[in-house]
Amino acid sequence: MAVYTDVSDEDISRFVAEYDIGDVVSFKGIAEGVENTNFLLQTTKAPYILTLYEKRVNPDDLPFYLGLMDHLSAKGLNCPTPIHGKDGVALRRLCGRPAAITSFLQGMSPRRIQPHHCAGVGAALAELHSAGQDFEMHLPNALSIKGWRSLFDSCAEHADDVEPGLGKMIGEELAFLEENWPHALPKGVIHADLFPDNVFFFPNKEAVSGLIDFYFACNDLFCYDVAICMNAWCFEPDNSFNVTKAKNLLSHYSKVRPLSDVEKAALPILARGASLRFLLTRLYDWVNTPKDALVTPKNPREYINKLRFHQRVENATAYGLD
Numbered sequence: 001m002a003v004y005t006d007v008s009d010e011d012i013s014r015f016v017a018e019y020d021i022g023d024v025v026s027f028k029g030i031a032e033g034v035e036n037t038n039f040l041l042q043t044t045k046a047p048y049i050l051t052l053y054e055k056r057v058n059p060d061d062l063p064f065y066l067g068l069m070d071h072l073s074a075k076g077l078n079c080p081t082p083i084h085g086k087d088g089v090a091l092r093r094l095c096g097r098p099a100a101i102t103s104f105l106q107g108m109s110p111r112r113i114q115p116h117h118c119a120g121v122g123a124a125l126a127e128l129h130s131a132g133q134d135f136e137m138h139l140p141n142a143l144s145i146k147g148w149r150s151l152f153d154s155c156a157e158h159a160d161d162v163e164p165g166l167g168k169m170i171g172e173e174l175a176f177l178e179e180n181w182p183h184a185l186p187k188g189v190i191h192a193d194l195f196p197d198n199v200f201f202f203p204n205k206e207a208v209s210g211l212i213d214f215y216f217a218c219n220d221l222f223c224y225d226v227a228i229c230m231n232a233w234c235f236e237p238d239n240s241f242n243v244t245k246a247k248n249l250l251s252h253y254s255k256v257r258p259l260s261d262v263e264k265a266a267l268p269i270l271a272r273g274a275s276l277r278f279l280l281t282r283l284y285d286w287v288n289t290p291k292d293a294l295v296t297p298k299n300p301r302e303y304i305n306k307l308r309f310h311q312r313v314e315n316a317t318a319y320g321l322d
């Protein structure tokens with residue numbers, strides 16, 4: 001459940017009057033998502049998404065996210081387009097929170113991931129990386145290797161409550177990654193959270209119909225984004241790695257933006273880093289979310305298993321690459 005801020009009928013009508021998008025017909029809270037408050041807003045002109053940005057989003061970063069969606073949409077990528085008010089401003093305030101209206105995307109996220117979905121998401125990720133090349137704003141990744149130690153320090157004492165020995169395992173992994181991280185790989189704008197819930201398809205179609213949720217987007221290594229995607233799309237519910245899915249994802253990515261040999265060689269360590277990043281944020285949420293909270297925190301154990309898998313990988317042939 002992700003409606004943290006209540007918006008009255010009067011508030012929404014007043015807010016929508018600042019835009020040239022018709023009159024409100026209906027608006028209702030969207031249960032999916034965990035970070036922000038989202039409403040499906042239907043006006044006399046079209047459906048839209050109204051987002052109120054909640055505590056975890058730094059308001060200073062919002063111009064980057066909205067500017068990026070404007071930029072990617074202008075480049076032909078199907079992502080939410082920020083709607084600008086009659087005064088030209090897209091980022092406004094509603095009920096004491098920063099807020100924006102974006103276009104509504106058709107399609108739906110896949111319930112059961114099939115290999116063809118992985119092909120589609122690989123191509124879409126590479127298109128995003130290519131389309132972002134000339135985006136002029138810059139936002140360092142607060143959740144890349146430099147941010148992991150302080151995140152771990154803030155919840156390390158509770159790690160062994162999730163699994164005995166987890167604190168030691170994370171400490172050793174962090175030290176290994178800090179020593180060996182491949183900082184010099186090609187960089188640019190990355191999505192950084194391209195999980196299945198953020199990718200829409202039309203039924204029985206391979207191509208992605210749209211990408212949403214750019215609120216972790218930032219500048220970082222392209223291949224790190226590939227590793228995040230591989231982790232999110234290529235493991236089965238029983239934690240086994242599906243090499244057919246990985247092969248599809250990586251080969252369709254490479255058709256749009258070829259991976260260099262150096263990037264391929266770095267993929268196992270990037271996949272370890274991508275596992276640790278989501279293990280740490282999930283661990284943090286696991287220990288800090290009150291038992292009676294509206295949102296159920298995601299299970300960190302899934303990412304312990306992914307990390308263990310990649311620790312055993314010797315090179316990228318394990319992911320189906322030559």
Ligand SMILES: Nc1ncnc2c1ncn2[C@@H]1O[C@H](COP(=O)(O)OP(=O)(O)O)[C@@H](O)[C@H]1O
Pocket residue numbers: 002030032033034035036037038049080102103104105106197198212213214215
């Ligand atoms: N532009 C959009 N078009 C259609 N549906 C959207 C759009 N943006 C968000 N949604 C819906 O809202 C849900 C939550 O959005 P998301 O951005 O993932 O929230 P959060 O950042 O809070 O996790 C999505 O799963 C999707 O159902």
Ligand SMILES: N[C@@H](CCOP(=O)(O)O)C(=O)O
Pocket residue numbers: 033034035193195197198213278281282298
């Ligand atoms: N994808 C992250 C959590 C972020 O959730 P989202 O709804 O904003 O995509 C995870 O799985 O840990």
